[in-house]
Amino acid sequence: MKKPNNNSNNNPNNFCVQPDASNTRVNNQPGNSYPLPDQIGNYQRNIGLPNNKFKESKVYIIGSGIAGLSAAYYFIRDGKIPASNITFLEQLSITGGSMDGQGNATDGYMVRGGREMDFTYENLWDMFQDIPALEMPEGYSVLDEYRLINDADSNYSIARLIHNQGEVKDFSKFGLKKKDQLAIMHLLLKRKEDLDDLTIEDYFSQDFLDSNFWTFWRTMFAFENWHSLLECKLYMHRFLHALDGLNDMSSLAFPKYNQYDTYIIPLRNHLTALGVNIQFDTIVTDLDINEDASKTVTNIISTQNGTDINIPIRQDDFVIVTTGSMTEDTRYGDSNTAPNLDFKKSSNNAIGQSQGWQIWNNLAKKSPIFGNPTKFNSHVDKSSWMSATLTCKPSALVDKLKTLSVNDPYSGKTVTGGIITITDSNWLMSFTCNRQPHFPNQPSDTLVVWVYALFMDKTGNVVHKTMPKCTGNEIVTELCHHLGLTDKLDDILSNTITRTAYMPYITSMFMPRAMGDRPEVVPAGCKNLGLVGQFVETHNDVVFTMETSVRTSRIAVYKLLGINKQVPDIAPLQYDIRHMLKGASALNDGEPIMGAAVLRKLLKGTYYEHILPELQKTESTSEQASLLSNLTEHWEQLKHLWHKQ
Secondary structure (H helix, E strand, O other): OOOOOOOOOOOHHHOOOOOOHHHOOOOOOOOOOOOOOOOOOHHHHOOOOOOOOOOOOOEEEEOOEHHHHHHHHHHHHOOOOOHHHEEEEOOOOOOEOOOOOEEEOOOEEEOOOOOOEOOOOHHHHHHHOOOEOOOOOOOOEHHHHHHHHHHHOOOOOOOOEEEOOOEEOOOOOOOOOHHHHHHHHHHHHOOHHHOOOOEHHHHOOHHHHOOHHHHHHHHHHOOOOOOEHHHHHHHHHHOHHHHHHOOOOOOOEOOOOOHHHHHHHHHHHHHHHHOOEEEOOEEEEEEEEOOOOOOOEEEEEEEEOOEEEEEEOOOOOEEEEEOOOOOOOOEEEEOOEOOOOOOOOOHHHOOOOOHHHHHHHHHHHHOHHHOOOHHHHOOHHHHOEEEEEEEEOOOHHHHHHHHOOOOOOOOOOOOOOOOEEEOOOOOOEEEEOOOOOOOOOOOOOOEEEEEEEOOOOOEOOOOOOEHHHOOHHHHHHHHHHHOOOHHHHHHHHHOEEEEEEEEOOOOHHHOOOOOOOOOOOOOOOOOOEEEEOOOOOOOOOOOOOHHHHHHHHHHHHHHHHOOOOOOOOOOHHHHOHHHHHHHHHHHOOOOOOOOHHHHHHHHOOOOOHHHOOOOOOOOOHHHHHHHHHOHHHHHHHHHHHHHHO
16 A cells, blocks of 8 residues: 655645746646646636634735736735735836837827737736736636637738848748757757856757748747756746647737736726725835844835935735846837937846846845846847837838738738738747737727838848938848838838837846756745746746746745645646657657657557647658568668757
8 A cells, every 4th residue: 555645735734836847757646636737627726725814914015017916916815914904016107117108199109018928927927817808898808808809810920031132031931950950859858057148059950940930939939059058958848839830820829908008007906996905206225134044024224205214024924036137227219210229338227137126136145045136138239129019000011011921910810810921021920910909999090010120230131220320211121121111111101100229138038057056936035025926936937927936925825824735837738749749750750750650550440649740732652661671771770860959
């Protein structure tokens, strides 16, 4: 008989809020009645036992981006802390943090970036299934609204890559050589702890970096060759199930409106209706923390509307800090003005020293348990890119956009289906037009188009400047060249308002890192402090997603309050043989993978026949026979390539 598992979650003194599927063996045994770490489902939606211990607690949340707002939600829903006891300390005059969306048709709209969504964001949908919908009647949630839109209008692209001044380029193939397919598989097998401080270009070949696959990947997720190999690996695990939709973006789903109206407004309205307090124009510079093992916050040091204010933290009060900011110190431009990039002169605006980084910098000076922010905020040349938001009246640009879109841009349905990348652009420029209107107040004759580029140090093909030094009109000029619209430029410029955003830290969380550079959500010894957002450790999840912000906030609340409730690990699709086979087939551009013919023969007519990728139309019986006869030869070749990795 098996002995009870004394390390199971049934032991209340050893409860694991953040179980890790990557080092958990799948088994059932006495004393282990909790779900496996990634055993996703409604069973995780349980409500814990009533707990009045913290009903008098005050909660101070530093930053009102999606991470901070999510923390408030979980303090209320699962922590049973009264909403009126929760106060946001926000340095800006608006909630939302990096998830912005603002403007009008007269002055131009602005979105610094967007969010591509996945069906497997379990924590995000756990929260938004409870948040009232933006436009639908009472009783519907943000999740309902989001899903109904996407069920009726699926996403895909008909022009993922273009070149030669607007010509659609074949994007049906990844174009990976066998050695590079094996390199991906080998990376998936590597241990996370063996990849500290390695870059993508340290590992992959130049052939890989020149492939269509890498163009799809890097432009969709904003990876650079010098970014973290570890983060790239985590992304490959996280989105293994989506590999076969990477080229045409059929694995994605998008909201009706921009991210601010879709997510931030409904969540903020829900929280304020419950009674949370939001204090704007408040800069938190530091925390007083006991230097003993308890690491208890005793005081918040802040400046409110220019006045120094200290906020004492009592026993059983809590502090949540958003560490770092991917959009900190954004510099803006417009149609006729380039962004001001001179942020190095004064100490307050020196690289990595501005307000959004100040509190993490100061925490890191107190103890190594708070991580190493300099790994992320000291390399602007490697963490920046620029975006432009185009507010477009009818013009030749709109006419050209129609030819690259799934549906008419004015139809309210999917337009480009995600970004379109210009492969012969010196800047590696991409652009997208999401469902329109992109803003609730947007006039019916107006379209909003978003543009961004990855190569900040390259001069344009026709505008001989780097993108950050360009005005909005110069960026539109460069775009129009690549769309074959140079002869229509005057008409396009007169009907287009452009607002630009240069973001020095936008991919700072992708910088190479080692264990300990990112602090734990609740650092060792901390009793009343949680760290949330994109710069804290999550074990298996990835950065640059809303899901990570919600996940870290949920972990912080459960750990600080001692709530015996699991935050599920990422969806277990990476362990599903169907997705492994489908992913391997996709990497091989749909051609039969080694051993596929043998598997097909073994499983033909059985219950499991459907787990194999569908045969290509061109694959004949004789080709299958050839594969079988040459299996030994293929295997020896693959073994040789494998051992070279």
